[in-house]
Amino acid sequence: MLDGLLGDVADLCRDDERLCLLPISRVLVDDADWLSERIAVFPPEAISSNKLRVVEWPARRLADIMRLKGDGALALSGDALDWAKSSATNIDLPDFFGSALLAFPVRIDWSRLLTPGSHEAHLEMLRTQMEGCERILDLVRFEQSDLWTPQKLPGRVGLLQNTPYCAGLFYSRADHESYLIAGEIVTHQLIVGLGTDLSGVFIAPIPTGELGSLATYALRLYTDALEAQSETSRFVQLMSLIEFLADPNGFTRMQDARKAIGRQIARDRADYEAIQLDFHYLATEPGPVDQPKRGLRHNIVHLGKRLEDLTIANERNALFRRLARYVGVPISHMIEHGDKDWSFIVALREKAKGRLGLV
Incomplete structure (x- = not known):
C-alpha cells in the first residue's frame, strides 16, 4: 500500500480517478510537499517504483520486442503496436523516478489506457494531464519567475529532462499496478539556467468566476x-x-x-x-x-x-x-x-x- 505523502495524494482519488505522476525538470525540491490542493511534488528518487508495481514501461517493452525479434523481422499490430511506439523512447524506470515528480488524481478511462486504439490516443491522454498541471505551473512562473531572467524558469510538466520525450505514469489502487507511457509532445524546451526552487511553494486555487x-x-x-x-x-x-x-x-x-x-x-x-x-x-x-x-x-x-x-x-x-x-x-x-x-x-x-x- 502507498504511504506518506504519496498515500495522501492517492487518498484524494475518487472512485473514477487514478493516480498520475508526471516528471518536471529545472526545479529544486528539498522535500516532498504539497504544491497545490491536489498536486504534490517529490524530489528525484523520493518515490520507489516498487511501491507502484509498474508492469509496463518503454524500456521493458523494447527489451521484449528485441528478444522476440532476434535476428529476424517482427510484425506487430493492434495494441502491441500501440505500446511498441511508446517503447521507441526507451525510457527506463530509473530515468523516470530519477526526476522530480508531480503526483495528483486524474479522471481517466482505464480500459482505454490499456487498449488505446492508437499511440496518438496515449499521447492525447498524456497531453491532457500535462496541460492541466501547466495551469498550476503558470501561477508558479508568475509568482516565482521574472521577465528579465529566463534562467529561473521551470521546465515543461511531463518533459523528461535530457530527453526530447514526455512521459507519464498512471496507477490504479484497485489493481495495485501502474503503466508508464511516453512519446514526443513538446516541440521545444528551455536549456538556459538552473530553473526554479519549488521548496516551500504552495499555489492557492484561482476562484472560478x-x-x-x-x-x-x-x-x-x-x-x-x-x-x-x-x-x-x-x-x-x-x-x-x-x-x-x-x-x-x-x-x-x-x-x-x-x-x-x-x-x-x-x-x-x-x-x-x-x-x-x-x-x-x-x-x-x-x-x-x-x-x-x-x-x-x-x-x-x-x-x-x-x-x-x-x-x-x-x-x-x-x-x-x-x-x-x-x-x-x-x-x-x-x-x-x-x-x-x-x-x-x-x-x-x-x-x-x-x-x-x-x-
Whole structure:
C-alpha cells in the first residue's frame, strides 16, 4: 500500500480517478510537499517504483520486442503496436523516478489506457494531464519567475529532462499496478539556467468566476512571453497581453489600452502621466505618419527591427521590469477577485478616474 505523502495524494482519488505522476525538470525540491490542493511534488528518487508495481514501461517493452525479434523481422499490430511506439523512447524506470515528480488524481478511462486504439490516443491522454498541471505551473512562473531572467524558469510538466520525450505514469489502487507511457509532445524546451526552487511553494486555487477564467488565460499568455525565444518576441507578446488585459472582450487600440491600464495601476496622477509617456515609447508616438517615430513596437512590427538593436541590455532590463508591472498588477487583480465578473474591473478603473483627477 502507498504511504506518506504519496498515500495522501492517492487518498484524494475518487472512485473514477487514478493516480498520475508526471516528471518536471529545472526545479529544486528539498522535500516532498504539497504544491497545490491536489498536486504534490517529490524530489528525484523520493518515490520507489516498487511501491507502484509498474508492469509496463518503454524500456521493458523494447527489451521484449528485441528478444522476440532476434535476428529476424517482427510484425506487430493492434495494441502491441500501440505500446511498441511508446517503447521507441526507451525510457527506463530509473530515468523516470530519477526526476522530480508531480503526483495528483486524474479522471481517466482505464480500459482505454490499456487498449488505446492508437499511440496518438496515449499521447492525447498524456497531453491532457500535462496541460492541466501547466495551469498550476503558470501561477508558479508568475509568482516565482521574472521577465528579465529566463534562467529561473521551470521546465515543461511531463518533459523528461535530457530527453526530447514526455512521459507519464498512471496507477490504479484497485489493481495495485501502474503503466508508464511516453512519446514526443513538446516541440521545444528551455536549456538556459538552473530553473526554479519549488521548496516551500504552495499555489492557492484561482476562484472560478469570470475574472478567474480570464486570469487563467492571461497567465498562459504570460508564460508564452516568459518562454519566448528572443527578447523581441517576448516584448511583442507582452504588448499583445496588455491589449488583452485592457479589454478581453473586444479589440482595443493601444492608445485606449494604455489609458485603461494606467488608471488601474497608477499610484497617483504623476505616475499615471509617466505611464502614458512610457507607452508612447513602448508602442507608437503620436505625430504625422511620414515622420520617423521612436516607438519600439512600431519599429519592430512596421520596420522589421529587433528590440536588441533598438536598445542596449540595461535598457531592456529596465523595460521588462516596467512591463512586469503593467501586466502583473492587472493579472493580480483578476486572480484576487476571480469570483467576480469583468464589470468589477470596469468599475475599478472608473473609480480611479476621480482619485487620479481624470474626471
